[in-house]
Amino acid sequence: MNDHSSQLRTWVLIRPIIFAVILASLFSSAFAQDWIRTGTGLGVEKVRIAVPDFKAATQDPKNTDLLRVFNDTLFSDLENAGIFDVVSKSFYPLGPIGTPADVKFEGWSGPPANAAMLAFGNLGVTGSNMTVQGWLYDVKNVASPQVLGKQYGDAPTADAARLTAHKFADEIIFRLGGGIQGIAESKIVFVSSRTGKKEIWEMDYDGNNQHQVTHLGSISLSPRFSPDGSRIAFSSLTKSGWDILMYSLELDRMVAFPRFGGTNVSPAWAPDGTKIAFSSSRSGDPEIYVAEAAGTNLKRITSFKGPDVSPTWNRKTGAQIAWVSGRSGLPQIYMSEADGTNAQRFTEEGYAVSPSWSPNGQFLTFSWIRHYGPGAPGAQDIYLMDIASKQWVQLTHDGGRNDSPCWSPDGRHIVFQSNRSGTEQIWTMLADGTAQKPVTASGRNSQPNWSWK
Amino acid sequence: MKLKLKWISLILALSAVIMLSACKKKVAPPPPPPPPPPAAPTASLTANPNAIDKGQSSTLNWETSNATDVSIDGVGAVRPTGSQSVTPPESTTYTLTAKGPGGTQQATARVTVNAPPPPPTASSATEEELFSQNVKDIYFDYDKSDVRGDQQSSLQSDVAFLRQHPNIGVTVEGHCDERGSTEYNLALGDSRASAVRNALVQGGVAGDHVKTISYGKERPFCTESNEQCWQQNRRGHFVYQK
Numbered sequence: 001m002n003d004h005s006s007q008l009r010t011w012v013l014i015r016p017i018i019f020a021v022i023l024a025s026l027f028s029s030a031f032a033q034d035w036i037r038t039g040t041g042l043g044v045e046k047v048r049i050a051v052p053d054f055k056a057a058t059q060d061p062k063n064t065d066l067l068r069v070f071n072d073t074l075f076s077d078l079e080n081a082g083i084f085d086v087v088s089k090s091f092y093p094l095g096p097i098g099t100p101a102d103v104k105f106e107g108w109s110g111p112p113a114n115a116a117m118l119a120f121g122n123l124g125v126t127g128s129n130m131t132v133q134g135w136l137y138d139v140k141n142v143a144s145p146q147v148l149g150k151q152y153g154d155a156p157t158a159d160a161a162r163l164t165a166h167k168f169a170d171e172i173i174f175r176l177g178g179g180i181q182g183i184a185e186s187k188i189v190f191v192s193s194r195t196g197k198k199e200i201w202e203m204d205y206d207g208n209n210q211h212q213v214t215h216l217g218s219i220s221l222s223p224r225f226s227p228d229g230s231r232i233a234f235s236s237l238t239k240s241g242w243d244i245l246m247y248s249l250e251l252d253r254m255v256a257f258p259r260f261g262g263t264n265v266s267p268a269w270a271p272d273g274t275k276i277a278f279s280s281s282r283s284g285d286p287e288i289y290v291a292e293a294a295g296t297n298l299k300r301i302t303s304f305k306g307p308d309v310s311p312t313w314n315r316k317t318g319a320q321i322a323w324v325s326g327r328s329g330l331p332q333i334y335m336s337e338a339d340g341t342n343a344q345r346f347t348e349e350g351y352a353v354s355p356s357w358s359p360n361g362q363f364l365t366f367s368w369i370r371h372y373g374p375g376a377p378g379a380q381d382i383y384l385m386d387i388a389s390k391q392w393v394q395l396t397h398d399g400g401r402n403d404s405p406c407w408s409p410d411g412r413h414i415v416f417q418s419n420r421s422g423t424e425q426i427w428t429m430l431a432d433g434t435a436q437k438p439v440t441a442s443g444r445n446s447q448p449n450w451s452w453k
Numbered sequence: 454m455k456l457k458l459k460w461i462s463l464i465l466a467l468s469a470v471i472m473l474s475a476c477k478k479k480v481a482p483p484p485p486p487p488p489p490p491p492a493a494p495t496a497s498l499t500a501n502p503n504a505i506d507k508g509q510s511s512t513l514n515w516e517t518s519n520a521t522d523v524s525i526d527g528v529g530a531v532r533p534t535g536s537q538s539v540t541p542p543e544s545t546t547y548t549l550t551a552k553g554p555g556g557t558q559q560a561t562a563r564v565t566v567n568a569p570p571p572p573p574t575a576s577s578a579t580e581e582e583l584f585s586q587n588v589k590d591i592y593f594d595y596d597k598s599d600v601r602g603d604q605q606s607s608l609q610s611d612v613a614f615l616r617q618h619p620n621i622g623v624t625v626e627g628h629c630d631e632r633g634s635t636e637y638n639l640a641l642g643d644s645r646a647s648a649v650r651n652a653l654v655q656g657g658v659a660g661d662h663v664k665t666i667s668y669g670k671e672r673p674f675c676t677e678s679n680e681q682c683w684q685q686n687r688r689g690h691f692v693y694q695k
Contacts, residue, residue, distance in 0.1 A: 307640030
């Protein structure tokens with residue numbers, strides 16, 4: 001089919017750009033089909049890393065539980081990172097390994113493990129302290145193997161063990177992933193109706209530690225982390241209508257934000273944290289406004305009849321805004337300078353909503369019913385589009401409604417909502433569409449937003 | 454030795470018998486039993502039915518025994534056993550008093566008189582009923598917020614009713630079907646509610662009596678995934694405000 005070949009062409013053109021985000025591009029066009037069809041073979045030579053369980057360093061009875069949490073978290077962080085080929089534990093040489101003296105290089109660098117890197121260490125509880133020592137070894141460089149050596153101290157709790165594992169994983173990812181900060185310590189806010197009302201919830205990036213943030217008993221939607229992580233802006237149905245509300249994670253309570261009248265929804269933070277864009281119908285028609293972070297100095301930047309909603313800032317420069325407009329019929333993505341000038345339509349067909357700008361400024365991810373109309377399958381999927389060339393690639397293919405995509409801080413992952421499992425849940429994937437997995441399961445969960453770091 | 458013991462015990466026994474008989478002589482004879490007291494009266498009183506509407510009557514039934522003097526408050530002296538119809542103007546507690554040589558016994562029965570239903574008071578109830586009978590929701594096409602041709606007659610009757618009842622306040626809720634994003638549908642629902650409000654105001658309804666709110670796809674009327682259900686959810690819904 002004509003459409004199919006144009007999609008292929010598009011793919012061939014966009015492929016190098018996408019892979020540049022994910023890693024340095026070291027692959028041939030032969031991988032393209034495989035990449036789209038099966039989601040395997042990223043085409044990049046991933047670093048092969050072995051992560052044997054950390055060893056107990058003391059005799060304390062708490063060690064067993066804390067080691068289980070630590071080892072599970074470290075292993076899944078490195079698997080989730082998307083830049084490693086984590087060696088199956090069944091290939092590991094026998095015998096525990098807790099310190100550099102335990103490392104037998106041939107066992108790790110030779111078959112069947114064939115590891116390039118080895119992350120190992122020990123954890124020990126002494127009284128009210130938990131001490132973790134971790135090393136990263138280049139096992140093929142026997143003369144000078146140490147890439148990283150870290151020591152962490154914290155309270156002997158499961159939460160502290162999990163956090164320490166995230167920190168060590170992020171150190172490894174930073175060293176081996178081209179100097180990009182890992183996401184193991186990042187958070188996701190989202191909307192959950194598991195209490196019977198839609199409230200704002202927060203969790204670790206991997207779905208652990210889910211907890212309720214707001215208790216408003218109304219309908220709260222569209223949570224957005226401020227770039228410094230200190231606040232969550234969201235919209236909520238109050239006595240006066242839909243208002244932008246502000247929650248301080250530092251004070252652990254709501255803080256004041258002005259009410260503007262009309263329907264005020266979909267807040268978005270500028271990357272420097274000084275401004276907020278949102279949709280307001282205070283003048284009668286839903287338009288995009290930009291205000292200072294405190295809600296002052298409100299300026300309208302759109303003026304066409306029809307809904308304008310869901311703004312997102314260029315996360316690298318803060319100089320442009322993309323948003324959704326129904327001014328021409330079915331909703332499409334539009335883009336303009338941050339002051340509203342030079343507005344241009346970005347998508348040309350179908351039903352396109354929920355844009356999210358990538359951290360490097362090059363891509364938009366959004367939700368698209370690309371072939372909308374009678375007889376069309378009408379699947380709603382997550383797409384990635386290169387802003388300069390407007391070439392796109394489809395990231396989800398597995399049915400259901402997929403919406404509300406949002407980038408991880410490292411630009412390697414995307415979180416989104418999907419009802420493919422029967423109920424609306426939060427899913428994560430690598431930015432090439434692979435490794436899709438749900439991170440929530442309880443109640444209905446939607447509108448995820450990833451922290452900025 | 455044995456003989457001597459026998460004699461001592463015989464003497465002791467004899468002297469005990471003499472002493473006992475001397476004591477018995479001093480006890481007085483018992484008094485005659487008193488005559489039995491007169492039996493206490495018994496009484497029972499029932500009302501059937503025990504709840505009536507105003508103007509209806511109820512029948513009192515009573516039984517007494519061992520009574521010489523029986524009366525019921527509000528009725529007067531009555532026979533020891535009997536029945537009588539009463540028509541109390543309001544809820545009344547009837548007390549039967551039975552007196553006899555053995556004392557007094559009372560029994561009570563209450564007849565509740567239900568007040569007639571109050572006349573329809575608040576005119577708001579009728580107004581609200583009229584509102585729900587006359588004011589029709591406005592339905593929209595997919596992704597559209599303009600009032601389509603086949604909804605104009607509903608709109609005209611809404612305008613007419615609201616102009617005839619200028620005291621009624623109304624909230625127009627904008628609703629959408631489940632397709633599309635949460636945020637876009639909130640904006641679309643806002644546009645639908647505004648479109649209905651603008652049409653009402655253009656028709657002459659006072660603008661300050663018409664509020665709008667968007668529910669997007671948050672509160673659907675129907676939860677199935679088919680066009681019939683989606684059409685139900687794409688609407689401007691009128692809500693009566695007191």
